[in-house]
Amino acid sequence: MPDLSLEPTDAGAKPLFRDAAGCAKWLKQLQLTNLQLAHSQLLTQLNELNRYPMRPRERLNTLEQVRDTVHHVQNDYSRRLISKPLPLNENELLVFVAIVGLWQTMSLGYRRCLQAYVDGDSQLAQSGALLCQRGLLYGGKVIFEHLRTGYEFDARLWQQLHGLYAFCEKKGLQLKEVPDPLNDFRAHSTCHGIYIKILLACYARPAELNHPQLQRLDHWLTRWGDTLPLERSYTTSRGDAQPLALDFDGPYGLRSIQLVNHGENTRYLAMVPLSKLLRIKTILLQQGQTPQQLELDLYSRNDCIESLIFFHQCWCENRNIRSDQRDPVEKPAQIFYKPEVVHALLSGKSPTQSAQTVNASILKSGPPPAQMWPGSPGNDQKMSGQASETWMVLNESILGAQLTRKEMQGFRIWRNQLIALRFADTENFTLGVISWANVMLGGKLRVGVRYLPGAPIPVMLRAGDADLQVSGNLTPAFLLPSVPDLKSPSSLVVPREWFAPGRAIEIMHTNGKTQNAKLGFSVEHRMNYQRVSFTLM
Numbered sequence: 353m354p355d356l357s358l359e360p361t362d363a364g365a366k367p368l369f370r371d372a373a374g375c376a377k378w379l380k381q382l383q384l385t386n387l388q389l390a391h392s393q394l395l396t397q398l399n400e401l402n403r404y405p406m407r408p409r410e411r412l413n414t415l416e417q418v419r420d421t422v423h424h425v426q427n428d429y430s431r432r433l434i435s436k437p438l439p440l441n442e443n444e445l446l447v448f449v450a451i452v453g454l455w456q457t458m459s460l461g462y463r464r465c466l467q468a469y470v471d472g473d474s475q476l477a478q479s480g481a482l483l484c485q486r487g488l489l490y491g492g493k494v495i496f497e498h499l500r501t502g503y504e505f506d507a508r509l510w511q512q513l514h515g516l517y518a519f520c521e522k523k524g525l526q527l528k529e530v531p532d533p534l535n536d537f538r539a540h541s542t543c544h545g546i547y548i549k550i551l552l553a554c555y556a557r558p559a560e561l562n563h564p565q566l567q568r569l570d571h572w573l574t575r576w577g578d579t580l581p582l583e584r585s586y587t588t589s590r591g592d593a594q595p596l597a598l599d600f601d602g603p604y605g606l607r608s609i610q611l612v613n614h615g616e617n618t619r620y621l622a623m624v625p626l627s628k629l630l631r632i633k634t635i636l637l638q639q640g641q642t643p644q645q646l647e648l649d650l651y652s653r654n655d656c657i658e659s660l661i662f663f664h665q666c667w668c669e670n671r672n673i674r675s676d677q678r679d680p681v682e683k684p685a686q687i688f689y690k691p692e693v694v695h696a697l698l699s700g701k702s703p704t705q706s707a708q709t710v711n712a713s714i715l716k717s718g719p720p721p722a723q724m725w726p727g728s729p730g731n732d733q734k735m736s737g738q739a740s741e742t743w744m745v746l747n748e749s750i751l752g753a754q755l756t757r758k759e760m761q762g763f764r765i766w767r768n769q770l771i772a773l774r775f776a777d778t779e780n781f782t783l784g785v786i787s788w789a790n791v792m793l794g795g796k797l798r799v800g801v802r803y804l805p806g807a808p809i810p811v812m813l814r815a816g817d818a819d820l821q822v823s824g825n826l827t828p829a830f831l832l833p834s835v836p837d838l839k840s841p842s843s844l845v846v847p848r849e850w851f852a853p854g855r856a857i858e859i860m861h862t863n864g865k866t867q868n869a870k871l872g873f874s875v876e877h878r879m880n881y882q883r884v885s886f887t888l889m
Contacts, residue, residue: 354487354516355508356463356470365403372413379421391429391450394422398457408468409475412483415461423534426454430497434563437764438502438789439797452497459490481528484520485543488513492550495605500558500566502790507603514600517547518617537574545577551598551621552577555606556666559788560767564651568659571649576626586620593627593668595620608670627668634660680747685755686740686774689763691845691881693739694772694781695828698810699862740774743799750838752787752802765789765799768878770845772808773801783808783830783845785878804883805840806832809861813846816856831859832883843875843883851884 369375378397384390401414432447433440440448466483469476476483491513498505520526520543532541552573561569586595586609596606600617612618633646634657643649643656651659688694741762743755753773769786784801792798808830815825830845844859851874859867872885 354466354519355512356467357512358460358464358467361405361464362403363405365400365405367397367400367404369397369401369414370404370406371410372417375414375417379418382421384421384425387425387429391425391454394418394425395450395454395457398422398454398461402457402460402464407475408465408473411461412465412476412479415458415465415486419458420534422454422458426451431563433501434566435767436501437766439764439791439795440501441764448497448501448503452494455490455493455497459487459494462486462490480523481520481525481543482530484516484525485530485532485541485546487516488520488543488546488550491516492546492554496550496554496558499554500561502559502788504790504792506793510603510605511601513547513550514598514602517543518600520544520547535574536571541574542578544582545574547577548580548582548621549573549577551596551606552580552667555596556663557788559790564655565659565662568649568651568656569663572663575647576629580621580626582619582621584619586622589624593623594670595622596667597621623668627664630660630664630668634664679749681745683745684758684776685743685745686776687743687755688740688772688774688781689769690739691770691772691830691847692828694783694808695810695830697739698781698808698830745775746798750803752784752800754798754800756792757797760795762797765797766879770878770881771801781808783832804832804845805835805838806842808832808845811844811862812860813844813850814858814860816858826860841885844871844886845881845883848877848880848882851882856889857886 369378382390382393398418401411406414429447430451433444433451436444439445462483465476465479466487469480469483491509495505495509495513517526526544526547527542529540529542531539533539535541553569556569558566558569586597588594588609595609597609597612597614597618597620598604598606599612599615600619602612606621609620633648636646637643637648637653637657637660643651643653646656648656688697742758744758746754746756748754765786767786767789771784771786773782773784774780775782783804785804787800787802789797789799809832811829811831813827813829815827827847827850829847832840832843832845834840834842851871853871853873855871857869857871859869861867868889869886870889872887875883875885
């Protein structure tokens with residue numbers, strides 16, 4: 353039996369509509385131009401409807417009536433949270449709670465109907481597949497909303513979702529087609545297709561995706577979900593994409609087959625068909641076919657290629673098995689968020705200086721810099737009086753670490769943000785990049801950091817006279833020496849958008865040494881920095 357977790361209804365509940373006809377009439381007067389108000393009214397009335405005792409068939413008809421409006425409002429409202437730094441501010445958190453609450457409300461409504469089906473309600477005898485499909489859909493949306501926003505959730509949500517699909521399997525409902533008018537590509541869908549779509553969408557690192565990428569993820573998985581089998585056993589071949597696994601009794605979604613306990617309630621998703629599909633479509637796009645020819649919708653060719661490669665990395669390249677073994681540790685580290693502050697410290701300046709004072713002290717004399725380091729948008733705190741925060745390292749390897757902030761409050765963190773770390777037992781700095789971040793159930797922030805190879809050396813850069821836009825101006829940067837063990841050549845870390853391929857530059861060290869160089873190519877281009885290659889002249 354699925355875990356439906358239902359509270360009793362209350363005769364004192366007073367929704368403004370009590371049947372599908374009343375719901376249709378109420379929706380006509382709902383003012384969708386005021387998105388926040390419309391969302392609040394939907395949430396309030398659906399909560400009241402869920403408390404109200406009514407015939408299960410009428411409840412189902414009413415929920416079906418309101419679905420289109422709920423999806424429209426949710427899709428527009430959720431755009432306010434895409435790619436936000438963490439933790440969310442007060443207003444953003446209110447939006448997040450409201451969005452999750454409305455999906456949960458829809459899920460609860462359909463679970464009430466499903467309970468009536470399980471209890472043998474004759475009017476719902478033919479609606480089992482529909483009720484399971486809707487239950488999977490909205491339960492999955494609650495999970496996905498947490499993952500794409502970066503907030504941890506109760507693991508029981510996964511167990512409820514798995515339990516519902518296991519019930520579908522037991523009743524033989526998983527492949528039965530049901531009406532799905534909100535499906536953009538065909539008028540029907542199945543429990544299996546919805547379940548696979550949820551599992552893969554949640555495994556695709558949704559917090560790292562912008563709105564167009566999330567749209568592509570949704571559209572493509574809607575097409576592909578029904579084509580991917582979920583089996584009780586698996587086979588592997590060397591060189592092929594490894595299957596992913598899930599445990600109906602476990603608190604996780606898809607995982608590597610090396611990380612699950614194999615048993616009666618374990619299922620396996622073969623990834624070879626999906627790997628071939630993604631690779632073939634990528635190759636055909638690179639050869640000149642259009643996204644429309646390949647049923648990839650009305651997106652640009654480059655955007656499709658980028659997304660297909662990213663999704664292949666997520667789903668088919670066994671990301672959970674690390675080539676660099678991380679060791680569990682527990683040690684404090686200071687994290688610095690402003691590159692100019694780290695530049696000043698490495699140059700022997702005071703860590704208590706504000707960003708403006710630091711910049712002035714770095715330059716000492718001469719013209720202002722062409723471009724200082726871009727700030728981290730959304731950081732409400734000022735750097736004055738606080739150059740760093742203390743975090744705890746939980747595990748670490750030569751390539752990166754996972755850390756948890758000691759305090760509940762602090763700076764907001766952006767994915768792909770350049771930071772610097774200084775560990776308690778050393779005065780040296782390590783430059784790193786925020787790979788991911790999430791807010792744990794207790795409220796503390798946890799991040800994954802990828803280290804940039806090489807001990808950073810503070811330098812000042814001056815572009816050659818041929819570059820009129822930045823000629824003569826000084827720009828602070830970091831030189832990263834080569835690391836032969838990692839096969840990493842020397843590189844420069846510069847402010848975002850300062851780089852130009854082939855640009856002649858002068859590198860000035862703090863000891864007065866100067867070097868002439870020529871910029872090569874961009875190694876990586878992230879939120880507030882660019883790492884670039886160079887050749888000494």
